[in-house]
Amino acid sequence: MSEGTLYDAVWDRHRVTTLPTGQDQLFVGLHLIHEVTSPQAFGMLEERDLEVAYPELTHATVDHIIPTADQSRPYSDDAAERMMVELEENVREAGIEFSDPGSGDQGIVHVIGPEQGLTQPGKTIVCGDSHTSTHGAFGALAFGIGTSQIRDVLATGTVAMEKQKVRKIQVDGELPTGVEAKDVILEIIRRLGTEGGVGYVYEYAGSAIESMGMEGRMSICNMSIEGGARAGYVNPDETTYEWLAETDYFRENPEKFDELEPYWESIRSDETAEYDDVVRIDADELEPVVTWGTTPGQGVGITQPIPAPEELPADKQDTARRAQEHMRVEPGETMEGYPIDVAFLGSCTNARLPDLRRAAAVVEGRQVHEDVRAMVVPGSQRVQAAAETEGLRETFERAGFEWRNAGCSMCLGMNEDQLEGEEACASSSNRNFVGRQGSKDGRTVLMNPRMVVAAAINGEVTDVRTLPEVTAR
Amino acid sequence: MSAEIPEVESVSGTGVAIRGNDIDTDQVIPARFMKVVTFDGLGQFAFFDQRFTDGDEEKDHPMNEPAHREASVMVVNANFGCGSSREHAPQALMRWGIDALIGESFAEIFAGNCLALGIPTVEADEETIEDLQSWVEANPDGEIEIDVASETVTYGDRTVDVSVDEAQRRALVDGVWDTTALMKANAGEVRRTAEELPYVDLDGD
Numbered sequence: 016m017s018e019g020t021l022y023d024a025v026w027d028r029h030r031v032t033t034l035p036t037g038q039d040q041l042f043v044g045l046h047l048i049h050e051v052t053s054p055q056a057f058g059m060l061e062e063r064d065l066e067v068a069y070p071e072l073t074h075a076t077v078d079h080i081i082p083t084a085d086q087s088r089p090y091s092d093d094a095a096e097r098m099m100v101e102l103e104e105n106v107r108e109a110g111i112e113f114s115d116p117g118s119g120d121q122g123i124v125h126v127i128g129p130e131q132g133l134t135q136p137g138k139t140i141v142c143g144d145s146h147t148s149t150h151g152a153f154g155a156l157a158f159g160i161g162t163s164q165i166r167d168v169l170a171t172g173t174v175a176m177e178k179q180k181v182r183k184i185q186v187d188g189e190l191p192t193g194v195e196a197k198d199v200i201l202e203i204i205r206r207l208g209t210e211g212g213v214g215y216v217y218e219y220a221g222s223a224i225e226s227m228g229m230e231g232r233m234s235i236c237n238m239s240i241e242g243g244a245r246a247g248y249v250n251p252d253e254t255t256y257e258w259l260a261e262t263d264y265f266r267e268n269p270e271k272f273d274e275l276e277p278y279w280e281s282i283r284s285d286e287t288a289e290y291d292d293v294v295r296i297d298a299d300e301l302e303p304v305v306t307w308g309t310t311p312g313q314g315v316g317i318t319q320p321i322p323a324p325e326e327l328p329a330d331k332q333d334t335a336r337r338a339q340e341h342m343r344v345e346p347g348e349t350m351e352g353y354p355i356d357v358a359f360l361g362s363c364t365n366a367r368l369p370d371l372r373r374a375a376a377v378v379e380g381r382q383v384h385e386d387v388r389a390m391v392v393p394g395s396q397r398v399q400a401a402a403e404t405e406g407l408r409e410t411f412e413r414a415g416f417e418w419r420n421a422g423c424s425m426c427l428g429m430n431e432d433q434l435e436g437e438e439a440c441a442s443s444s445n446r447n448f449v450g451r452q453g454s455k456d457g458r459t460v461l462m463n464p465r466m467v468v469a470a471a472i473n474g475e476v477t478d479v480r481t482l483p484e485v486t487a488r
Numbered sequence: 489m490s491a492e493i494p495e496v497e498s499v500s501g502t503g504v505a506i507r508g509n510d511i512d513t514d515q516v517i518p519a520r521f522m523k524v525v526t527f528d529g530l531g532q533f534a535f536f537d538q539r540f541t542d543g544d545e546e547k548d549h550p551m552n553e554p555a556h557r558e559a560s561v562m563v564v565n566a567n568f569g570c571g572s573s574r575e576h577a578p579q580a581l582m583r584w585g586i587d588a589l590i591g592e593s594f595a596e597i598f599a600g601n602c603l604a605l606g607i608p609t610v611e612a613d614e615e616t617i618e619d620l621q622s623w624v625e626a627n628p629d630g631e632i633e634i635d636v637a638s639e640t641v642t643y644g645d646r647t648v649d650v651s652v653d654e655a656q657r658r659a660l661v662d663g664v665w666d667t668t669a670l671m672k673a674n675a676g677e678v679r680r681t682a683e684e685l686p687y688v689d690l691d692g693d
């Protein structure tokens with residue numbers, strides 16, 4: 016078992032007791048809720064006549080079903096309206112703070128938590144959403160939970176869990192031009208597999224991670240779950256603290272910053288920490304990674320050939336064959352030139368301000384291909400407002416992108432933003448499962464945000480490094 | 489609240505085999521059916537896109553075969569239930585009629601969600617699963633018995649060893665899988681743990 020890691024430290028500080036099942040009962044420092052997975056839990060609470068134990072440690076947003084175009088109420092989709100009303104009632108009755116669309120603070124749950132300073136190092140953070148792992152970028156212990164566990168957290172402020180093993184993923188070196196955090200995590204999942212992380216929490220470390228901004232770290236932690244790990248984290252450092260200092264919470268409570276810093280420092284993994292496993296990745300060798308299949312582990316470097324199913328481990332061959340048929344790709348070819356119909360720049364993986372900035376720099380002076388439907392969906396209302404102030408909206412719109420309001424949007428197609436028929440989508444999101452983007456025949460190719468806009472411009476998957484602007488990082 | 493948590497020592501019933509590795513929760517329950525505020529009625533949407541065409545015509549799928557309609561044990565392959573944390577997935581299966589799953593391996597959050605519903609997810613090696621799937625296909629009305637306590641599965645004239653995660657086994661067998669009741673009892677200790685944490689500001693403190 017691991018020893019001396021951030022995971023061990025945060026776990027120990029939050030462990031209430033060991034339950035008869037052998038699981039630990041862990042205190043939850045921040046419970047984030049959204050409209051899709053919480054209503055049933057509130058229903059269960061009501062059935063048992065229980066109240067929300069710690070409303071002051073709970074925060075709500077609406078993201079999955081919110082329309083990203085016309086947001087006037089009632090929403091045109093009755094089901095979406097019903098879910099919103101339900102959430103509004105639940106948070107009002109329980110006295111839970113709600114970043115609703117009228118507040119200017121609404122957005123994808125994994126974008127607004129960090130933005131508002133709710134996400135902090137050394138907190139335990141849960142949400143009924145598997146990408147809660149995102150918050151680990153701040154050195155929090157953050158994981159997705161199911162609805163019955165949401166009920167547990169609402170009713171008791173705690174969650175029952177078994178301790179996991181810790182794998183350190185050491186990414187050393189410097190990322191080459193045009194290669195970004197998203198490529199690092201796609202590469203990790205490609206190498207270790209979508210099940211590789213089951214039973215583990217991932218600690219991302221090494222010089223390439225340390226030199227990354229918070230947004231890049233969030234993109235990496237976000238997709239820990241695609242690699243099978245329920246949580247992933249980066250030890251907090253100066254980059255983390257600089258980010259935190261600019262958030263609402265610490266602007267309003269500057270004294271808290273000095274008060275908490277010793278705690279943050281105390282939970283960092285020791286130099287001598289013991290890990291259950293260590294994996295090393297050389298950042299200098301990486302190139303942009305795109306997926307060729309229907310699981311996030313089916314990825315390949317942009318200049319590399321798509322593998323033949325028979326080259327893969329026996330248990331992956333069948334899935335690969337079906338995936339290649341669905342995606343209509345041939346082994347031996349590269350993904351470059353794969354025709355696309357839709358480009359989606361959004362999601363909790365890659366819709367923060369620096370993502371939009373980098374993408375806009377590629378878009379500047381270019382036009383979206385005439386056969387492509389392209390959209391930008393900022394991760395939160397604040398990202399949206401900041402991007403508009405900087406003129407990014409104009410850059411995108413001038414090039415022919417649609418500029419939408421904040422939400423999950425086409426990441427999972429629960430609102431009107433969906434793929435149609437067999438459309439192929441270049442997507443900055445995190446999942447390429449069949450049917451994920453709203454059409455069961457739709458095809459999703461995951462990639463980094465600049466690759467998405469490059470694909471939008473050329474109408475096909477493009478190695479963004481071949482575009483001149485990208486050489487100036 | 490009621491402290492009556494049923495013990496789940498064993499589950500039995502007829503089976504249905506769902507073949508394939510990496511079956512994700514988007515397949516188990518497509519997101520468009522998640523626009524609901526209760527889980528009632530989700531059963532009919534389990535594996536919807538695999539079971540029905542765009543025109544809502546039934547496709548060839550084991551869950552559509554009359555012989556399997558009463559099945560309560562689902563036999564699956566590796567990494568079943570990967571993807572999102574949506575409890576809608578096990579809820580849909582449970583409401584369709586599934587009381588237990590046997591597979592090569594399960595995604596962790598999915599297995600946890602199943603446990604919260606009292607649904608065992610027991611594991612066996614590839615060969616054992618392959619044999620069982622073929623048997624289920626050949627014997628749709630054959631009874632399968634999963635003994636969670638002793639970690640065995642009995643079907644036809646065979647009994648095979650399976651493995652059940654230790655915490656899951658104890659939770660099911662001792663009837664302590666309803667964690668809300670268990671943890672609510674420790675409210676005082678929870679508060680003390682919270683107060684020891686430097687970042688926690690509780691109302692009324």
Ligand code: SF4
Pocket residue numbers: 078079123124125144146362363364422423426427444445
């Ligand atoms: S953006 Fe996508 S992955 Fe992120 S929370 Fe929304 S639906 Fe989930």
